[in-house]
Amino acid sequence: MVDILGGIIKALQMILSGDPMLYGILYRSLFFSGIAVILATLWGTPIAMLLGLKDFRGKTLAKTFFNSLIGIPTVVLGLVLFLIFSKGGPLGSLGLLYTPGAIILGEAVLVTPILVSIATTAIEAVDPEIMNLSRTLGASESQASITVLKEALNGVLLSNIASFNRAIAELGVALLVGGNIAGLTDVLTTAISRYTARGDLDLAIALGIMLMVLVFGINMIVITARKAKLLLTLGRSPQ
């Protein structure tokens, strides 16, 4: 039998003693997922504004496309990216496979559908009158769009947090394009998988606790902030 309680105690000791290897893995997780969300926000927000504000043919199709990609199995995306980044693949000559850059790009692609979908909903929920009002007040088209984006800021922020949670908790992409190289591309999830396979269960439990605290912690902050009305509820109903 596995000594679960003993494992948890040892794991907590390792966390509290500030084991540099454990924290190295934690920082890499935070860093890769953080940059991935920033990248996804940079290319996802313009897409969301387009989908939320403009009318064009194929808009519903585009929205369905992003919505259905939310649930893409990470391991399938990991496989696709592995084939693309491998030396034999279309982007092989860049030599990105098994580097942090590959994980960051992969996770950015992974979270883009979530980000776009939530941000689009938030932007659509902004009262259309606000756009018209700013135009009336002499704002240019892009200034008016930015006004709408400001109104939808809470929703966009929520889309970032959801994306970050997805990125930090995913295994498939980081494992397949990062290669789980110790000290370079191993993150919380892939390291848990490695130490479980090696039978180093104390380490796996310690990393598991760190990941859970992180994910719960972020969600708690969101919920508390909402309760405190620091963040308003997603979107607003027309007045």
Next chain:
Amino acid sequence: MIVAVLATAVVVAGTLVYFNYFAKRRLIISTTTSLYDTGLLDELEKNYEANHNVDINIVSAGTGIAIQHAENGDADVILVHAPSVEKTFLEEGHGVNRKIIAYNFFTIVGPSDDPAEIEGKTAKDALKTIFAYGESLADQSGQTKIWVSRGDKSGTHTKEQSLWKAAGYNYTLISAEPWYANAGSGMGDTLNIADQKSAYTLSDIGTYLKFSKDGTISLVALITQEESLLNVYSAMAVNKTVPANQTLHEQINYADAMDFIKYLVSDETQQFIENYGKATYGQSLFYAAVQPLKNDAPQPVVSWIETAAFFEGSECPPQYRSDYPELYS
């Protein structure tokens, strides 16, 4: 949108610049899981990096993917344990300078009450007994599993297939039996599954001893150390000049790959391999292979290795060697 494109470019460029100019030279080793999961490679990596300006990156995923990595030029050195696959690999020109670095024995493990009664038998007879036991089970619905296979094209999986063949079975039919489970995962996971299901499985000795000692599993080793269970590990450098797909192989770090292989076969490293884990487990996890083979030592295991893992009477026939003649003198 422009910002987004720029940011993406920065990430890509940053990664490239870092690895090309600032990082130490990178040596990617794609390895079978058993060398990695026992912790041996971590130690070898530490020792090597202490004396060399090289950053060793270990990707551990099994022999199947290691071969694939090398074919695509995604790794510089591969450490594997599937001679039949290695032979094809050399013949196709993907690898050069094969060196047998270590050996140990696979073991057939199973529940301590040994319901099929295989203990004391040869591996061949044990599989026949397990087959008969499987066929005699009342439950043929596929719910009861008595054999768990890695099922991941790893060296261990390759070995398992050849053992079933040697026992006189068609592997494709065996793997479709209702009592046969296909784990499709690494050795650790497979041992865990076999333990949960009170089933038998084939394991490398290192992973088994570690899991057994930590109390993770209660399976016992029922059949050990015989010729058919021999497990031979070898290292190969990925060929830098593959005429068929040269572009994939241009960035191979061949010089460091060969230096690392020389390090593996050096007397000190061989001694280190032989002693690794001895204090913890009361027995070697891996045995040094270089000196016994070089001296053609009289132990039966030397001729076993030659039968199992030599091609054309050599660990690496001359046509698959390149430079570094000192490796084979």
